[in-house]
Amino acid sequence: MAFKIKEVSAFYGGKQAVKNVSLAIQARSVTAIIGPSGCGKSTFIRCLNRMNDLVPQFRLEGEILYNGTNIYSRDLDITEVRRRIGMVFQKPNPFPKSIYENAAYGLRIQGISKKGTLDKVVEESLKKAALWEEVRDRLHASALALSGGQQQRLCIARAIATQPEVILFDEPCSALDPIATAKVEDLITALKKEYTVIIVTHNMQQAARVSDVTGFFMMGELIEFDITQKIFTAPSNKLTEDYITGRFG
Amino acid sequence: MTREAYHKALKDVQDEVLRMADKVGKALKDSIEALKQRDLETSKRIIREDIIINRMRFDIEDKCLLLIATQQPMAVDLRILAAVINIITDLERIGDHAEGIAKINIAIGEDSLVKPLVDIPRMGEKGLSMLERCMKAFVDKDIESARQICNEDDEVDALYDQIYRELLLIMIENPRTIQGATYLIWTAHNLERTADRVTNIAERIVFMVTGKMEEMNVSKY
Numbered sequence: 001m002a003f004k005i006k007e008v009s010a011f012y013g014g015k016q017a018v019k020n021v022s023l024a025i026q027a028r029s030v031t032a033i034i035g036p037s038g039c040g041k042s043t044f045i046r047c048l049n050r051m052n053d054l055v056p057q058f059r060l061e062g063e064i065l066y067n068g069t070n071i072y073s074r075d076l077d078i079t080e081v082r083r084r085i086g087m088v089f090q091k092p093n094p095f096p097k098s099i100y101e102n103a104a105y106g107l108r109i110q111g112i113s114k115k116g117t118l119d120k121v122v123e124e125s126l127k128k129a130a131l132w133e134e135v136r137d138r139l140h141a142s143a144l145a146l147s148g149g150q151q152q153r154l155c156i157a158r159a160i161a162t163q164p165e166v167i168l169f170d171e172p173c174s175a176l177d178p179i180a181t182a183k184v185e186d187l188i189t190a191l192k193k194e195y196t197v198i199i200v201t202h203n204m205q206q207a208a209r210v211s212d213v214t215g216f217f218m219m220g221e222l223i224e225f226d227i228t229q230k231i232f233t234a235p236s237n238k239l240t241e242d243y244i245t246g247r248f249g
Numbered sequence: 250m251t252r253e254a255y256h257k258a259l260k261d262v263q264d265e266v267l268r269m270a271d272k273v274g275k276a277l278k279d280s281i282e283a284l285k286q287r288d289l290e291t292s293k294r295i296i297r298e299d300i301i302i303n304r305m306r307f308d309i310e311d312k313c314l315l316l317i318a319t320q321q322p323m324a325v326d327l328r329i330l331a332a333v334i335n336i337i338t339d340l341e342r343i344g345d346h347a348e349g350i351a352k353i354n355i356a357i358g359e360d361s362l363v364k365p366l367v368d369i370p371r372m373g374e375k376g377l378s379m380l381e382r383c384m385k386a387f388v389d390k391d392i393e394s395a396r397q398i399c400n401e402d403d404e405v406d407a408l409y410d411q412i413y414r415e416l417l418l419i420m421i422e423n424p425r426t427i428q429g430a431t432y433l434i435w436t437a438h439n440l441e442r443t444a445d446r447v448t449n450i451a452e453r454i455v456f457m458v459t460g461k462m463e464e465m466n467v468s469k470y
Contacts, residue, residue: 204323
């Protein structure tokens with residue numbers, strides 16, 4: 001198990017966004033988190049690499065063990081946590097720099113500046129993000145000149161470059177067209193050979209297509225967590241069934 | 250994200266399955282009655298109208314495929330559509346069995362039956378009752394009733410055995426009855442298969458409700 005999440009509750013001030021959630025996430029698999037707006041799924045995924053630490057008045061109870069270590073323990077280096085557990089956001093957010101510099105960014109802030117190393121990592125990450133063939137001739141062009149789908153794959157390359165073990169995707173395709181979405185979905189499936197992938201998505205067909213395991217959240221609670229095939233063909237819980245068949249939400 | 254139009258379309262598909270089942274049940278009932286009454290006109294009508302049943306099956310199948318393609322149904326909705334596609338196939342085949350009995354009646358023509366019909370109508374009634382209750386179980390999503398119906402297939406098989414034995418004896422006693430007796434064995438066989446098809450439908454109802462495929466009664470034929 002990559003993650004063991006034990007009785008986790010998350011609060012923004014007095015408001016509880018995640019309620020007593022326990023689950024285990026297997027390494028090298030794709031886990032999808034689905035649920036209606038405001039169900040706590042983004043808050044939950046952001047707990048997994050301490051992204052919520054930046055939010056004022058955020059508070060977490062319970063334990064999130066990553067490979068046996070509590071990622072919220074005081075003596076842990078938060079930068080190292082986020083290096084190992086990378087994140088890709090809803091809107092492609094490349095830096096206003098070249099394609100090359102975007103992919104090399106994580107290494108540069110780690111103090112790596114040797115050209116040979118950077119070249120190699122940039123190429124490898126762009127290849128893994130299925131973008132290399134499209135940008136190899138214009139690595140020094142602005143990343144902002146890329147299409148939305150290419151920008152999102154560049155963000156994935158940027159996340160991969162620091163050699164993480166887990167990649168968290170928060171609605172990675174909601175700003176993309178269907179073709180770009182299909183490319184990112186193919187990429188997610190390819191990535192699970194090397195990485196643990198956790199994806200929050202509003203698109204249930206996407207969850208059904210790309211994930212091995214799915215968790216359904218509602219009003220901060222984890223209602224059902226099971227293999228994806230079962231969730232989408234014969235869920236055990238009536239609430240899950242009503243949500244995925246569009247009877248509420 | 251409530252989807253009223255989609256849920257209405259899903260309900261309409263199920264209503265059409267019930268209409269198709271009614272039509273099939275009526276064809277079956279009429280085919281046995283026509284054989285009993287030696288009513289060739291009714292048999293001809295059943296043969297003519299089988300095409301309506303076939304068309305209903307394709308219409309429903311089209312609607313299911315359209316809903317799958319455009320609405321991405323999931324969970325119970327997906328299981329309903331998968332079950333419906335199978336159920337209409339079995340209903341259409343039951344329609345063919347009714348047509349088969351009608352054709353036998355026409356083949357017998359003006360000849361008299363080799364024996365009075367007692368157990369064949371009984372098989373027909375049993376099959377019809379199974380079909381009607383099965384479609385009620387489909388509406389009510391009643392798996393207990395569906396399972397019960399599967400068990401009743403044994404009674405139909407037993408009636409078939411009895412008819413077969415009886416007709417065999419008639420043929421041994423008088424070889425001139427072979428043709429007429431064979432027609433009645435074919436009729437009984439159509440009814441035996443009808444009950445098997447109802448069993449298939451019942452299995453699909455259990456799948457539709459539970460998500461589990463179960464083979465609930467393996468016919469001895």
